[in-house]
Amino acid sequence: MVATTEILADLVKQVGGDRVEASSLVPAGGDPHSYEPTPADAKRVAKAEVTFTNHLLLEPQALIKTIDANAAKDAPNVSLAEAAESYGANVIPLVEDIGLDVLWLGLRVRGSGKARGATRTSSVQLTATKVDGPGQLVAYLTESLGQPDRYFDSTDGLNADDSTTLPPAAHTHLNWAFTKPGVYHLTLEGKLDHGGGKPLQPLGKGTFTFAVGVEPRNVKPADGGTATVLGDGHTDLTVDLDSGQVFAYSDAQQVGAAQSAVPAGKVVIDVPNRALETVPDDPRFAFLGSAGSQVHQLPQAVLGKHVHGEIDPHLWEDVANAKAYVQLMRDTLITADPDGKQTYQDNTAGYLRELDQLDEYVRSKLALIPRDRRQMITTHDAFGYLAEAYGMTVAGFVVPNPAQEPSVEQVRKLSETIRNLKVPAVFIEPNLAQRASVLTQVAHDQKVRVCSIYGDSFDDKARSYVAMMRHNADELLLCLGEAK
Incomplete structure (x- = not known):
């Protein structure tokens, strides 16, 4: 079976165990927002017994069209972000707040x-x-x-x-x-x-x-x-x-x-x-x-x-939403493979316990950050769920242009945000590090730390959803907590 992103593929593996072979269409370290599908992807979809997408426009429509055009008619093709609401997932609006002096x-x-x-x-x-x-x-x-x-x-x-x-x-x-x-x-x-x-x-x-x-x-x-x-x-x-x-x-x-x-x-x-x-x-x-x-x-x-x-698609940054995804995946796999029902139920029950522990870990770590320092400035707007679930605030984000020097206005606005809020660090996603020139420059100019946070994909240091979320909690506390 296939999923669109590494994160979704990892969740499927936790539920399916040895009974499933799950892989991601978007390659390791890739950006799911901009990935262009290949003919090989279409063949993988055609062979898959189940396909999982996040949707809510996380993936580009070209990828969604490739999946829907090639998925077998009798194979489940699940849009997780939409369908997970019936399993208790919480969705929030995607709020863009970029101050311009014109419309x-x-x-x-x-x-x-x-x-x-x-x-x-x-x-x-x-x-x-x-x-x-x-x-x-x-x-x-x-x-x-x-x-x-x-x-x-x-x-x-x-x-x-x-x-x-x-x-x-x-x-x-x-x-x-x-x-x-x-x-x-x-x-x-x-x-x-x-x-x-x-x-x-x-x-x-x-x-x-x-x-x-x-x-x-x-x-x-x-x-x-x-x-x-x-x-x-x-x-x-x-x-x-x-x-x-x-x-x-x-x-x-x-x-x-x-x-x-x-x-x-x-x-x-x-x-x-x-x-x-x-x-x-x-x-x-x-x-x-x-x-x-x-x-x-x-x-x-x-x-x-x-x-x-209009809805923020990055639901997994709240562990409670990942739990909803996992339960939806369990029921989908049982429908596709009834003989594996007990395996899928047992794997899911064990993984849900692990996710409960993860949720408490993230919550306890971020609770140690002083309230006036719980300000996140990141490379792109992917952390609204993390902020809402764990008492953080998204103070700013940048989607940089890698081919141009940062504009005076971009630098000014980010600099003012960091200075006014006394933000001690900014956070760059590893897979977007090469495109974060604006954020990196501002951080250096303002003499604040540049730290890492995972949004849409893994890297060699974090190869699972649990590892990714534990890293995010540890890094946020390390970089925003009280200075030692």
Whole structure:
């Protein structure tokens, strides 16, 4: 049988013992968020008697599609994070808190679309069908190596290429650039793609208004009524897969509050003059204009392709959730292999006792950290469950761009967080160490320790889930506890 990650494969081995041969599709030390499946992976899935994924958009959709397209029809194919709730798993929202001095604008698909026949391998196509304004509008993503990927680009006219796709219940970040100040209108249309060559199913469309370098309160929205001006916090231009509606899903009216829907026709998005940026002297960005010229741009905030859902998928960082996974795996294996029922039950009972001991170990270790020092700054946002379960706080995280020098703004914000909270250490995941230049630089500048913590994968020092969680507890106490 196969699982998508090393962590899940280890849990399966603990339940299955000698009766199962479990392996991970994502290789040792790999990043499950960005792993690209190979033809060999498809063959492994086809031969597997059981397949376990985490899902909740932990894995890229390409990997999920490979699994669902190749798994035998009579073989269990289990999405653990979703199904484990019935076994007592606790799920929490994925909260992104990156302070920008302009609006953070992305794209989102809400809803499951089950009534429309959508599955986890379906996707929603978002197409820019009309743009008008005094200049050009380009919505693009800066990939992890600094390469731009244009989603919507009016500089060469709009056509079918001015589209992007997202899985159900997913969100992504973009840059939004405008070549001249003034008022712009962007019409977005959504269509559901079931795959398999089936025709696209129309959803809704809506027109958003942008006030670029002009007073937004003087700008009429697309419906001509009273405008809702969005200028701070986090907003996504959204297609609802259940209702078909297109709207802005925003916390901009009360930053830090839960996001709420604002109809597209009532929205005016503020792109202020402080959003002016200089076009780099790099031929890859020539679509923005000549090098040295200026454009108004809302930044994508987190560099690199970063598609995720509304629920934090890293459930295993709370040992109680790992217990739910294990019980779900037990029942799945019994269904697939009834003759092994007693073995699976006995192995699970013994492992659950071990996980109870692990939970108490983690809890007791972290309880020794003074409350004012329980602040975690990490390489990526993977530790919300650990924080909630064991009384810690995620004070900050970075998803760095490995091809560029850290920006002044990134360094400033992290430096202020460390200085203001008197954080004694930051934590880097071993498999992301080569991409943690921002966090490492800030730690050195602020003269705080750089320590290690495991999020999504193992390494040679931690080859099991229990070893990984014990290390995390020991390292957090060592690096955040009272100075000796």
